[in-house]
Amino acid sequence: MRILATFEKQERLRHIGHLDIMRAMQRALRRSGLPVSYSKGFNPHILLTFASALSVGAASTCEIMEVSLDEPVEPGVFMARMNEALPPEMQLTGARAVDERRPAAMALVRAARYDIRLPEDATRTLGAAIPGFLAQAEIITDRKTKSGVKPCDIRPLIHALEMRENHLLAELALTETLSCKPAMLLTALCAFTGIPEPRAMVTRTRLLGETEAGAIVPLEEL
Amino acid sequence: MQLFDEKIEAMLEQVQKAPRYTGGEMNAVRKDWDSVALHYGFCFPDTYEVGMSHLGMKILYGLVNREPDQLCERFFMPWTDMKALMEQENVPLFSTESRRPMADFDLLGFTLQYEMSYTNILAMLKLGRVPLHREERRRDDPVVVAGGPCAFNPEPLADFIDAFMIGDGEEVTLQLTAAVRDWKPTGAPREVLLRTLAAIPGVYVPAFYDVAYNADGTVASVTPNDPAAPAAVKKCVVTDLDSAYYPREFPVPYTEVVFDRIMLEIMRGCTRGCRFCQAGMLYRPVRERSLETLRSLARDLEKATGYEEISLSSLSSGDYSCLPELIRALMKDLEKERVSISLPSLRIDSVLKESLEETQKVRKTSLTFAPEAGTQRLRDVINKGVTEADLMEKVTDAFSSGWSAVKLYFMIGLPTETDEDLDGIADLAAKVVRCYFSVPKEKRAKGLRVTVSTSSFVPKPVTPFQWEPQDTLEELKRKQAYLKEKLRAVKGVNFNYHTPELSFLEACFSRGDRRLGRVLEAAVNRGCILDGWSDLFSFENWMAAFADAGLDPAWYAYRRRGEDEVMPWEHIDSGITRRFLRHELEKAQRAETTRDCRHGCNGCGLNQWKGVCAYANPGHV
Numbered sequence: 001m002r003i004l005a006t007f008e009k010q011e012r013l014r015h016i017g018h019l020d021i022m023r024a025m026q027r028a029l030r031r032s033g034l035p036v037s038y039s040k041g042f043n044p045h046i047l048l049t050f051a052s053a054l055s056v057g058a059a060s061t062c063e064i065m066e067v068s069l070d071e072p073v074e075p076g077v078f079m080a081r082m083n084e085a086l087p088p089e090m091q092l093t094g095a096r097a098v099d100e101r102r103p104a105a106m107a108l109v110r111a112a113r114y115d116i117r118l119p120e121d122a123t124r125t126l127g128a129a130i131p132g133f134l135a136q137a138e139i140i141t142d143r144k145t146k147s148g149v150k151p152c153d154i155r156p157l158i159h160a161l162e163m164r165e166n167h168l169l170a171e172l173a174l175t176e177t178l179s180c181k182p183a184m185l186l187t188a189l190c191a192f193t194g195i196p197e198p199r200a201m202v203t204r205t206r207l208l209g210e211t212e213a214g215a216i217v218p219l220e221e222l
Numbered sequence: 223m224q225l226f227d228e229k230i231e232a233m234l235e236q237v238q239k240a241p242r243y244t245g246g247e248m249n250a251v252r253k254d255w256d257s258v259a260l261h262y263g264f265c266f267p268d269t270y271e272v273g274m275s276h277l278g279m280k281i282l283y284g285l286v287n288r289e290p291d292q293l294c295e296r297f298f299m300p301w302t303d304m305k306a307l308m309e310q311e312n313v314p315l316f317s318t319e320s321r322r323p324m325a326d327f328d329l330l331g332f333t334l335q336y337e338m339s340y341t342n343i344l345a346m347l348k349l350g351r352v353p354l355h356r357e358e359r360r361r362d363d364p365v366v367v368a369g370g371p372c373a374f375n376p377e378p379l380a381d382f383i384d385a386f387m388i389g390d391g392e393e394v395t396l397q398l399t400a401a402v403r404d405w406k407p408t409g410a411p412r413e414v415l416l417r418t419l420a421a422i423p424g425v426y427v428p429a430f431y432d433v434a435y436n437a438d439g440t441v442a443s444v445t446p447n448d449p450a451a452p453a454a455v456k457k458c459v460v461t462d463l464d465s466a467y468y469p470r471e472f473p474v475p476y477t478e479v480v481f482d483r484i485m486l487e488i489m490r491g492c493t494r495g496c497r498f499c500q501a502g503m504l505y506r507p508v509r510e511r512s513l514e515t516l517r518s519l520a521r522d523l524e525k526a527t528g529y530e531e532i533s534l535s536s537l538s539s540g541d542y543s544c545l546p547e548l549i550r551a552l553m554k555d556l557e558k559e560r561v562s563i564s565l566p567s568l569r570i571d572s573v574l575k576e577s578l579e580e581t582q583k584v585r586k587t588s589l590t591f592a593p594e595a596g597t598q599r600l601r602d603v604i605n606k607g608v609t610e611a612d613l614m615e616k617v618t619d620a621f622s623s624g625w626s627a628v629k630l631y632f633m634i635g636l637p638t639e640t641d642e643d644l645d646g647i648a649d650l651a652a653k654v655v656r657c658y659f660s661v662p663k664e665k666r667a668k669g670l671r672v673t674v675s676t677s678s679f680v681p682k683p684v685t686p687f688q689w690e691p692q693d694t695l696e697e698l699k700r701k702q703a704y705l706k707e708k709l710r711a712v713k714g715v716n717f718n719y720h721t722p723e724l725s726f727l728e729a730c731f732s733r734g735d736r737r738l739g740r741v742l743e744a745a746v747n748r749g750c751i752l753d754g755w756s757d758l759f760s761f762e763n764w765m766a767a768f769a770d771a772g773l774d775p776a777w778y779a780y781r782r783r784g785e786d787e788v789m790p791w792e793h794i795d796s797g798i799t800r801r802f803l804r805h806e807l808e809k810a811q812r813a814e815t816t817r818d819c820r821h822g823c824n825g826c827g828l829n830q831w832k833g834v835c836a837y838a839n840p841g842h843v
């Protein structure tokens with residue numbers, strides 16, 4: 001059977017990289033004693049996938065993983081056993097069975113919401129600049145890729161943006177081919193506003209997917 | 223939220239490898255600070271990756287945290303970028319778990335694994351705002367203790383450490399923590415506590431000993447100046463290792479560390495009696511854990527950590543009395559969990575063929591052999607009871623069972639060594655290569671890799687060579703160049719060697735006296751930290767530090783000690799007698815070997831300690 005689970009990565013763990021979090025999750029699966037499936041072949045590994053890699057430095061309340069089990073397990077039992085095997089900063093917040101024929105969550109992600117906590121002094125200026133920032137026809141900023149830094153237009157990738165108290169709330173495109181990282185958004189917004197980039201605490205709060213009808217919904221509900 | 227938390231968060235965004243400092247690992251302790259009476263800071267004077275690979279840390283961490291009224295948190299040496307930020311931002315060294323400043327802890331315990339970490343201890347105390355000199359510490363300052371193999375010559379650190387734990391730490395640590403816990407609320411001065419500590423067997427309190435020197439600079443005497451202090455401090459020995467505490471869980475790092483696996487200490491001590499090997503003398507007698515205990519530990523540790531690999535650890539795992547049975551049992555117990563088993567310190571003369579074949583089913587790593595010297599004569603001098611025929615047999619076995627990578631460890635600068643012995647190293651390497659090609663092509667694995675690795679010999683306290691001079695730096699370098707040239711002629715062999723300057727400094731500190739504390743201080747002030755990392759090591763700064771202190775390093779490293787010279791560690795009783803060591807030195811000079819004492823007691827001195835060594839013959843003198 002396949003289980004889809006949501007989990008959080010609290011601020012304390014925000015500097016732990018994607019691969020290290022993956023490995024920690026694999027070890028937790030081993031500790032849990034749950035009947036996890038392994039790949040076949042010479043170097044068997046646990047069949048575990050994450051919907052999306054989270055940048056180093058960011059926390060999250062909504063990461064999504066999928067894991068295959070050799071025997072059926074009640075999702076509630078799965079969650080309880082995993083939470084005993086996981087540190088308090090990396091607990092599961094939900095689990096459910098999904099159809100094995102369904103495409104992997106990884107393939108269904110379309111966007112993500114972020115909560116970017118900013119120092120008080122930067123919020124007023126940045127908040128006031130948002131309407132003008134979004135009114136631009138294009139927003140060119142640097143994208144770091146494996147082959148170097150490339151300019152790219154992130155305007156179409158910003159689905160929503162608002163300042164609430166000292167939190168910049170953003171919904172940004174996130175697909176395998178096109179995505180905007182919160183750091184890119186912040187760089188562009190600060191450049192537009194003409195202030196130095198402040199320290200920011202990024203938390204991913206939602207991964208979003210698309211229904212067959214084209215509606216954008218939380219990925220775990222798909 | 224701690225006082226410095228926001229600042230720490232800001233610093234973590236700027237440093238390399240922030241996970242070194244963030245904690246939050248599985249099985250890390252999360253005790254409420256105010257719920258316990260004693261706060262113990264376990265301090266590893268090197269980076270997180272090195273410290274988290276250390277078995278002693280895992281044992282002590284579990285041991286102290288098992289006590290309901292005590293907690294143990296970890297401290298590591300921050301990397302230079304973090305250290306600079308901490309100084310700039312005025313943030314004191316903080317614990318990995320609760321981010322408490324070092325000075326908030328009641329007791330700080332450093333582990334002394336290698337001499338080149340000494341300056342890190344000083345740097346950590348400074349960063350932690352703990353008064354550096356024990357004499358400056360007031361009642362509310364932490365009590366600073368240290369233990370580990372280097373504690374057998376504690377003198378270079380005697381100015382900075384309140385008390386040393388000599389020998390096995392499992393039992394004495396809790397006596398120490400209890401003493402501090404009980405003293406804390408009494409309001410009695412520090413000296414009262416130090417007296418209590420000095421009365422615990424195995425605890426050395428340097429404040430209670432005076433050192434006198436001769437006109438030539440050698441030590442004249444080390445004498446107690448307080449009735450609480452024994453004339454000699456006897457090391458602690460856990461006689462029954464099987465019932466001694468061993469953790470059934472330990473923190474699992476998120477990032478990769480040096481030894482990222484379950485470490486199962488199958489035995490302690492070694493009976494081989496290699497004459498250069500300090501651990502072989504210090505950890506005597508040999509004690510084993512039972513098969514049943516090890517199986518139960520392995521099962522629990524697998525469940526608690528989720529690791530996929532177990533390494534059997536000890537000085538000489540091949541000597542474990544039922545190794546093949548153990549490996550078979552562990553493989554069977556953990557087959558379903560897909561755990562692989564590795565043996566880190568293979569000895570080439572252990573009966574391992576069967577075990578080799580079994581481990582291979584699971585994992586094939588590079589095989590390591592340590593002949594240590596290139597000729598039979600020199601191997602006899604150092605009592606490395608290994609012959610060329612042994613080596614060839616084991617290497618052939620390894621090659622025909624599918625290994626293709628072999629590492630050979632040697633030491634250069636051993637007592638009595640000549641260029642002929644260096645030729646012998648090149649010769650052995652060539653024979654190993656030939657041995658590979660003599661295995662039929664269809665039976666051997668592709669991609670032969672032979673690595674010859676040399677370290678420079680460092681004479682160590684409590685070994686038969688403790689009287690011997692070290693080769694000069696020039697001579698060590700000449701020998702390295704000579705060997706490099708010889709090995710160039712052998713195809714398929716890689717050669718690498720340790721920095722001889724580091725070995726030179728090790729030689730100074732391993733047998734150094736109390737005056738070297740001044741050098742350590744000067745060195746830290748000159749920025750000598752994290753010297754185990756070659757890119758940070760500056761020999762010039764070290765030489766300047768010796769000059770600052772008015773001491774000559776050559777005098778410490780190159781001087782042959784007189785037969786009756788008082789050693790700076792004379793008041794630390796390892797159980798191994800001077801007489802035995804001297805006798806061994808004389809045999810070495812005649813290239814005479816000494817048998818493995820499992821086959822008959824050699825009278826190392828521990829045989830006079832009642833009920834300590836299972837193989838002892840008390841009558842042997």
Ligand code: SF4
Pocket residue numbers: 493506507508819820822823824825826827828829830835836837838839
């Ligand atoms: S007492 Fe005898 S048997 Fe025991 S370690 Fe010493 S020499 Fe070996």
